[in-house]
Amino acid sequence: MTLAHEAITWYDANARDLPWRQPDSTPWGVLVSEVMLQQTPVVRVEPAWRSWMTRWPEPAALAEDPPSEAIRMWGRLGYPRRAMRLHACAVAIVERHGGRVPSDLDELLALPGVGTYTGRAVATFAYGQRHPVVDTNVRRVVCRAVEGKPDAGPATTTADLVAMEALLPPDAPTAARASIAFMELGAIVCTARSPKCVDCPFHDVCAWRLTGLPLPEGPSRKPQRYAGTDRQVRGLLLEVLRHTSGPVPRQRLDMVWQDEVQRARALAGLVEDGLIETLGADDFVLAGDAPQGEIQTL
DNA sequence: AAGGCGTGGAA
DNA sequence: TTTCCAAGCCT
Numbered sequence: 466m467t468l469a470h471e472a473i474t475w476y477d478a479n480a481r482d483l484p485w486r487q488p489d490s491t492p493w494g495v496l497v498s499e500v501m502l503q504q505t506p507v508v509r510v511e512p513a514w515r516s517w518m519t520r521w522p523e524p525a526a527l528a529e530d531p532p533s534e535a536i537r538m539w540g541r542l543g544y545p546r547r548a549m550r551l552h553a554c555a556v557a558i559v560e561r562h563g564g565r566v567p568s569d570l571d572e573l574l575a576l577p578g579v580g581t582y583t584g585r586a587v588a589t590f591a592y593g594q595r596h597p598v599v600d601t602n603v604r605r606v607v608c609r610a611v612e613g614k615p616d617a618g619p620a621t622t623t624a625d626l627v628a629m630e631a632l633l634p635p636d637a638p639t640a641a642r643a644s645i646a647f648m649e650l651g652a653i654v655c656t657a658r659s660p661k662c663v664d665c666p667f668h669d670v671c672a673w674r675l676t677g678l679p680l681p682e683g684p685s686r687k688p689q690r691y692a693g694t695d696r697q698v699r700g701l702l703l704e705v706l707r708h709t710s711g712p713v714p715r716q717r718l719d720m721v722w723q724d725e726v727q728r729a730r731a732l733a734g735l736v737e738d739g740l741i742e743t744l745g746a747d748d749f750v751l752a753g754d755a756p757q758g759e760i761q762t763l
Numbered sequence: 764a765a766g767g768c769g770t771g772g773a774a
Numbered sequence: 775t776t777t778c779c780a781a782g783c784c785t
Binding site: 501503506547550577579583601602 | 784
């Protein structure tokens with residue numbers, strides 16, 4: 466019994482019932498879920514995914530609405546640039562692929578917001594192709610079970626793909642199930658902080674467990690702060706824009722953050738990223754909400 | 764190729 | 775309270 470087959474057997478009995486995994490889910494639904502799941506937990510994605518798919522059941526529907534609507538629908542999932550890119554992705558799918566999510570990996574990777582993980586996930590989970598699919602869960606499971614290390618280091622794309630490739634069964638449908646099974650295992654059993662080894666199908670063969678669950682060696686890299694950063698200020702600014710339909714005067718935005726320098730920097734950043742647009746000298750709107758011909762540049 | 768980029772919940 | 779983490783992407 467290989468690791469892949471052990472994982473698949475475990476997955477068949479323990480997988481969560483998520484809407485984008487239903488038999489009737491579309492490649493578009495899979496793509497939307499993958500983008501939403503980039504750095505956002507499943508529990509917060511699920512209701513947002515349902516709303517999104519109800520409103521925009523296919524790429525063409527989203528492409529017809531302005532980016533501002535995507536940003537509003539994104540709500541508080543975080544990293545709203547993803548909403549922008551998903552909108553741009555829908556436009557590209559309409560323009561380049563006749564409104565159908567492409568199945569070719571290189572065409573997927575060429576879409577905005579679709580990187581190594583997401584492209585392979587869509588090709589594999591939506592189209593049943595055989596590709597290694599490596600996310601943070603897979604990296605953790607493989608490095609523990611195979612290498613015996615407590616935590617995966619920084620992502621090293623090529624090496625990670627090669628390592629997973631070696632574990633994949635030869636036929637595509639089984640390989641796809643193996644990938645989703647490894648991911649699920651990392652998500653609910655082989656978790657970062659409190660792995661539930663008693664529930665793990667790799668219990669008896671896991672190199673990490675067999676060597677006594679050694680702790681991480683050096684000091685962990687310190688996570689990025691959030692409070693007081695430009696990111697927080699951007700979030701506050703965007704929160705105002707999201708809940709306003711018309712132009713928002715600069716004066717209103719001035720209220721969200723004391724530090725004028727930082728506030729201006731955050732605002733300029735949002736414009737730079739294309740999330741918002743300036744209207745005249747002192748009004749702002751979400752991207753795409755400006756009346757024709759009234760967009761000003763800084 | 765490190766670091767920027769949101770948000771909320773669990774420990 | 776603070777820290778850490780959650781199916782990354784882009785530059």
